[in-house]
Amino acid sequence: MQRTLIIGGTFNPVHFGHLRLAEEVRKSLAFDQVQWIPCHVPRHKCPKGLLSFSLRLALLQAAVEGETGASVNDIEIRLPSPSSTYQTLQALTSIDPDTDRHFILGCDEFLRLHEWYRGRETISLANWVVAGRMGLDVDWFCKSVETAWPGCRPISPPKGSLAAYKFVSGRRAVLLQLPRLEVSSSLIRERWLSGRNLDELLPQTVLELLVAHRADADATWAKDRRVLPAGHVA
Ligand code: ATP
Numbered sequence: 001m002q003r004t005l006i007i008g009g010t011f012n013p014v015h016f017g018h019l020r021l022a023e024e025v026r027k028s029l030a031f032d033q034v035q036w037i038p039c040h041v042p043r044h045k046c047p048k049g050l051l052s053f054s055l056r057l058a059l060l061q062a063a064v065e066g067e068t069g070a071s072v073n074d075i076e077i078r079l080p081s082p083s084s085t086y087q088t089l090q091a092l093t094s095i096d097p098d099t100d101r102h103f104i105l106g107c108d109e110f111l112r113l114h115e116w117y118r119g120r121e122t123i124s125l126a127n128w129v130v131a132g133r134m135g136l137d138v139d140w141f142c143k144s145v146e147t148a149w150p151g152c153r154p155i156s157p158p159k160g161s162l163a164a165y166k167f168v169s170g171r172r173a174v175l176l177q178l179p180r181l182e183v184s185s186s187l188i189r190e191r192w193l194s195g196r197n198l199d200e201l202l203p204q205t206v207l208e209l210l211v212a213h214r215a216d217a218d219a220t221w222a223k224d225r226r227v228l229p230a231g232h233v234a
Helices: 018-029 051-063 085-095 106-111 119-125 138-148 183-194 203-211 214-222
Strands: 003-009 033-038 069-071 102-107 127-130 153-155 163-166 172-177
Touching: 003 018, 003 085, 018 033, 018 102, 018 127, 018 172, 033 051, 033 214, 051 069, 069 085, 069 102, 085 102, 085 119, 102 106, 119 127, 119 203, 127 138, 138 163, 183 214, 203 214
Parallel strands: 003 033, 003 102, 033 069, 102 127, 127 172
Antiparallel strands: 153 163, 163 172
16 A cells, blocks of 8 residues: 655745655655645635645645655645645545555644544544654653543554554554754745845745746735744744
8 A cells, every 4th residue: 555645734835844844754754655735725824925826836846846756736726615634635535545644744733633624533534744843842742642632542653753643543643853944934925025035945946936926926925924023033
């Protein structure tokens, strides 16, 4: 059975933090494929300042072009709005029930998964890779998982991971500790609008495509401009 790692997000735009995350997880847990799934209509994020789905998709395609085993999936455009991880995983499962899917989430996101739209059902639709920051308190993580998911039980973590759980549905979550690049899409949008250099934050092919769509990016991101706190490290 193919083991596929899924990374979902708004990717407004994709950056080196996303790419590094996917690569570190793929290597650590030996996945066959990485599938990138941009969110079509986010429930909570960036309602005004979101680049069009087709441009975010094209930027992702440019970012992973030539990478063996990587693909971009536009499934969410064909599903009802707003998008949800629940319906996306359900649709993927009905199209291809034989793939073993593992969805990456940051630690904070994973610990709130039970509060997401149909979160308690979502957890049974895939396995989960939880990306923890360096220095994460593993005991705190384990207590939080056990509180959020009654009936789950700790299992032996795969090599290179810090903890693992099996849920009542039989699905699993694995905690990895990963270095996190200090880059976010919000930081890129802010720097773009200030005319600052982005070379170290995203691949050149992505930057070239953004420049080719400068008018769209300027107009869209300016709608949602927010001021970063003083002292924010770029
Ligand atoms: P924004 O700044 O607009 O909130 P973002 O940079 O967090 O966006 P998303 O598209 O929301 O990007 O993130 C997709 C996934 O990538 C999420 O699981 C998020 O936790 C993870 N991620 C984002 N930035 C990084 C980073 N620098 N290092 C590791 N993971 C990241």
